[in-house]
Amino acid sequence: MDNTVSADLRDLDTSGPSGPRPRRTFSRRNIFLYGTLLVIALYYLLPLYVMVVTSLKGMPEIRLGNIFAPPVDVTFAPWVKAWSQACTGLNCDGLSRGFWNSVRITVPSVVLSIAIASVNGYALANWRFKGAETFFTILIFGAFIPYQVMLYPIVILLREMGLYGSLWGLVIVHCIFGMPILTLLFRNYFTSLPEELFKAGRVDGAGFWGIYLRIMVPMSLPIFVVALIIQVTGIWNDFLFGVVYTRPDTYPMTVQLNNIVNSVQGVKEYNVNMAATLLTGLVPLAIYFASGRFFVRGIAAGAVKG
Amino acid sequence: MTAKIASLPMILTASVVFAGGTVWTFVYSFTDSGLLPRLRFVGLDQYERLWSTRRWLVSIENLFIYGVCMLVFSLVIGFVLAALLDQKIRFENTFRTIFLYPFALSFIVTGLVWQWLLNPDFGIQGVVQGLGWTSFDFDPLYDPDIVIYGILIAALWQSTGLVMCLMLAGLRGIDEDIWKAARVDGIPMWRTYVFIVIPMLRPVLVTALVIIASGIVKVYDLVVAQTSGGPGIASEVPAKYVYDMMFSSQNLGQGFAASTMMLLSVLIVLIPWAYLEFGKKKHG
Numbered sequence: 001m002d003n004t005v006s007a008d009l010r011d012l013d014t015s016g017p018s019g020p021r022p023r024r025t026f027s028r029r030n031i032f033l034y035g036t037l038l039v040i041a042l043y044y045l046l047p048l049y050v051m052v053v054t055s056l057k058g059m060p061e062i063r064l065g066n067i068f069a070p071p072v073d074v075t076f077a078p079w080v081k082a083w084s085q086a087c088t089g090l091n092c093d094g095l096s097r098g099f100w101n102s103v104r105i106t107v108p109s110v111v112l113s114i115a116i117a118s119v120n121g122y123a124l125a126n127w128r129f130k131g132a133e134t135f136f137t138i139l140i141f142g143a144f145i146p147y148q149v150m151l152y153p154i155v156i157l158l159r160e161m162g163l164y165g166s167l168w169g170l171v172i173v174h175c176i177f178g179m180p181i182l183t184l185l186f187r188n189y190f191t192s193l194p195e196e197l198f199k200a201g202r203v204d205g206a207g208f209w210g211i212y213l214r215i216m217v218p219m220s221l222p223i224f225v226v227a228l229i230i231q232v233t234g235i236w237n238d239f240l241f242g243v244v245y246t247r248p249d250t251y252p253m254t255v256q257l258n259n260i261v262n263s264v265q266g267v268k269e270y271n272v273n274m275a276a277t278l279l280t281g282l283v284p285l286a287i288y289f290a291s292g293r294f295f296v297r298g299i300a301a302g303a304v305k306g
Numbered sequence: 307m308t309a310k311i312a313s314l315p316m317i318l319t320a321s322v323v324f325a326g327g328t329v330w331t332f333v334y335s336f337t338d339s340g341l342l343p344r345l346r347f348v349g350l351d352q353y354e355r356l357w358s359t360r361r362w363l364v365s366i367e368n369l370f371i372y373g374v375c376m377l378v379f380s381l382v383i384g385f386v387l388a389a390l391l392d393q394k395i396r397f398e399n400t401f402r403t404i405f406l407y408p409f410a411l412s413f414i415v416t417g418l419v420w421q422w423l424l425n426p427d428f429g430i431q432g433v434v435q436g437l438g439w440t441s442f443d444f445d446p447l448y449d450p451d452i453v454i455y456g457i458l459i460a461a462l463w464q465s466t467g468l469v470m471c472l473m474l475a476g477l478r479g480i481d482e483d484i485w486k487a488a489r490v491d492g493i494p495m496w497r498t499y500v501f502i503v504i505p506m507l508r509p510v511l512v513t514a515l516v517i518i519a520s521g522i523v524k525v526y527d528l529v530v531a532q533t534s535g536g537p538g539i540a541s542e543v544p545a546k547y548v549y550d551m552m553f554s555s556q557n558l559g560q561g562f563a564a565s566t567m568m569l570l571s572v573l574i575v576l577i578p579w580a581y582l583e584f585g586k587k588k589h590g
Contacts, residue, residue, distance in 0.1 A: 037390055041404045047419045047463065048407070054422065066433050067423070120316040127309035135313070135320040142324035144576050146523055148548040148565035152334075152343070152558065153327035176319050183316060208308035237412030239527040240545075244553065254414045258531050261418050274422060281415040288410035292403070295410070299471050 055079060055275035062270050078269070082276035087266070088259040089248065095276050097249075098256030102236060102283075104167055105252055109174035110231045114224065117179055121186025122212050126198050136183070143180035151244055158245065165247045173241050178234065182227055189223040190216060226298045229291050233284040253280050328569065335562035343558055352563035362564065365542040368454045372543070373522040375458050380518055381511070383462065384469025389499065391470070392477045402474070406467035413464065417531025420460035421447065447533055450540035457525075457532055457541060464528075465521065469514050476510030477503070512579070519575050523568055544568050 050067055055078050057071040065072075084094040091097070124132055154173060155164060163169035197219070201211040217224075242252040251259070257280045261273045288295050310317075338348045356362050387405055391398055408416065423429045426445045434442040446456030480503060488498040504511075526545035529535060535542045544564060552561035 033390065033393055033395065037395070037401055040387065040390075041401055044404050044408065044463065044467075047423060050423060051419055062428060066436060067428055067430075068433060116315045119312050123309040123313045123316075129310050129313070132313070135317050138320040138325055139316060141576075142320065144520055144572055145324065145328060146545070146565065146568040146572055148545055148561075149331045149569050150323060150327040151548075151565070152552055152561070153330045154323065156343075157323070175315070176323055179316065179319050208312065233410055237414075239412065239414050239530070240549075244549070254412055254527075257418070258414050261421075262531070262534060270422060270425075270428065273418065277415050277418045281411045284410040284412070285407065288407055289403070292399075296402075296406070296471060299409075299468060 051274050051278050051281075055082075055271055055278055057271055059269060059271060078271035078275040079279070081269075082260075082272045082279060086260045086272055086276060088251075088256055088263065091248075095253060095256060095260065095279055098251055098253035099279070101167070101246075101250055101256075102253040105170055105174070105242075106232060106235045108168075109171045109178075109235050110228065112171060113175040113178040113182060113231055114227050116175055117182030117227070118186045118217070118220075118224070119212065120179070120183040121188075122190050122216055123208075124183070124187045125190035125193075126211070127208065136187070139180045139183060147177070147240060155244070164245065165250070167246070167250050170241060170245045170250075170252075173245055174231075174235050174238070177241070178231055181230070185223065185227060185230075186220075189220055193219060222294075222297075225291075225294050229287060229295055230298045232287055236283050331562050332566055332569075335559065335566045337559055337562075339558040339562065341556040341558070348559075352559045353567075356560060356563045356567070359560075361539050361542055362544070362547055364539050365544045365547050368541060369522070369525070369543055371454050372458055372461070372525065373519075375455070376461060376522055377515070377518055379458075379462055380466050380469045381514060383466045384514065385473050385504075387466065387470040388473035388477055391474055402471070405470055408464045409467045411464065413525075413527035414531045416460050416464045417457075417528045420456070420463070421532050424456055424459075448537055450537050453533060453537065453541040457528060460532060461525070461528055465518075469518065472510055472514045472517075473507070476507045480506055512582075516575075516579055520572065523572055 053070055054062065054067060056074050056076070057065070058073060058075050058077070061072060082094060083096050083099075085092055086094045123129070124136055154176070158164040158169045158172070161169075163172065193216070197215055198211060201215050206214065236252075237254065238252065239254045239258070242255045246252065246255070257276050260276055334343050334345075335352055336347050336349060337344060338346055338351065391401060395401070424431075424445070424447045426432065426448055431442060431444045434444070446452045446459070484502060484506075485498070488502060493502075524545060525543055526549065529541055529543050529546055533541045535546055545568070548561050548565045548568065551557045551564060
């Protein structure tokens with residue numbers, strides 16, 4: 001992507017007759033091209049726009065008006081209600097509880113899963129032990145096994161450990177299911193580092209952990225950022241594991257959101273629902289817009305799994 | 307030795323959870339486990355019951371329709387978007403950011419937004435009817451015959467950006483000289499794409515295919531959020547069948563049998579692909 005940007009800049013610098021002859025800006029081809037792209041972009045933006053607009057209207061306005069119309073009376077009441085008063089079952093303390101549960105789940109899951117997977121990747125890249133490749137192959141195959149097959153065995157394991165229903169149980173589950181892709185990511189990255197670094201560390205008498213902490217980790221910050229983005233969005237957006245392995249008072253935000261919006265009792269408050277939906281989507285969206293290029297790299301990394 | 311101890315989490319996950327868990331579920335799918343798992347074997351009973359349950363058959367049919375449409379449309383749309391972005395346009399980053407942002411959102415959020423957009427009274431249908439076209443009928447979420455397409459619309463919105471990104475990376479990897487040669491030979495652009503570029507994108511296409519396919523089998527949250535399987539059982543999917551059998555109907559045996567069938571369907575896709583990959587490695 002860098003190349004095209006710099007190429008564009010070079011084209012702009014028309015000090016001499018170099019490069020191809022500039023095209024007319026308003027050729028038929030360009031109108032068609034940008035027109036199509038604009039229409040598609042509007043289609044992709046529409047749901048986000050409708051979410052924002054709906055969440056800022058009052059219920060009477062929603063009943064009478066058009067979902068695409070901007071709000072006449074802007075009100076933040078739906079946001080306040082979604083955050084602190086919306087009901088799920090008997091609890092009426094809003095999404096805030098789900099939000100803090102999600103934070104308490106996401107932070108340790110991300111830290112632990114990245115720590116474990118990076119050590120795995122390091123061991124696989126530099127300290128190949130007997131049978132390592134076999135376990136790694138099973139792990140990668142595991143990424144393709146439908147989660148449903150392993151749901152119940154994990155329930156039993158967690159129950160044996162006394163963690164079923166607790167936040168820590170869910171943290172372990174996230175570490176397990178994040179492991180295949182992250183391990184692959186780190187293994188590939190560490191393999192691509194020059195082996196001389198590792199050998200130099202050995203000569204200087206550093207052991208397994210010494211080389212990992214002093215050489216490998218400081219050299220691989222970009223890949224840690226990529227892993228961080230994959231994990232934060234993935235774990236925050238998870239629904240299945242949340243609903244299976246936690247109890248109503250420890251439900252993550254996605255599960256609570258679904259319960260609020262799809263509850264059958266009461267009058268449907270569409271503005272509160274959309275405010276709640278936006279609140280839940282805000283964390284991954286913020287990460288997406290802030291990280292930009294790293295997010296795309298994370299996708300590319302996720303894409304080469306297997 | 308330290309390496310082995312440090313890799314213990316991986317060894318345990320691979321052997322106990324992934325391999326062990328799969329075998330465990332497979333074995334228990336031949337038992338009559340109800341509320342709790344128990345080892346009383348009943349042969350293929352669970353599978354016979356599964357394949358004579360209407361809800362499971364509807365789930366399979368839905369998964370099939372959803373899967374085929376999802377594969378075709380996300381590959382086509384993803385490729386077209388990537389090709390449009392590859393025309394050396396201005397604001398490429400802006401457009402890419404817009405097409406990809408839904409992918410950052412969860413299926414729950416996606417499902418709820420589209421539930422609202424497709425709401426028959428206030429959503430797209432209501433708006434168009436309000437403009438004067440009163441006979442306009444676009445109500446996929448409440449029509450059992452087309453509900454699965456309503457889910458498909460939401461799924462495509464969420465995930466085509468990913469396919470686009472993969473394809474764009476693939477297109478960027480293609481040598482500029484190929485385009486120049488095609489232009490010199492006077493081959494029209496669309497023919498260059500169809501006959502030269504797409505065949506060259508084969509590895510990217512395979513990757514995209516595997517990613518889309520493994521996502522299709524897992525579809526669960528989207529259905530739960532958008533329709534909860536309704537109206538009636540019209541939009542049920544296998545993953546939801548498994549969850550409901552295991553955790554709300556206390557019918558573990560059925561859940562195990564159904565999840566084993568899901569595993570089987572994944573293996574049917576995975577094994578030929580793995581075979582191709584390994585074949586390549588042997589030759590190279």
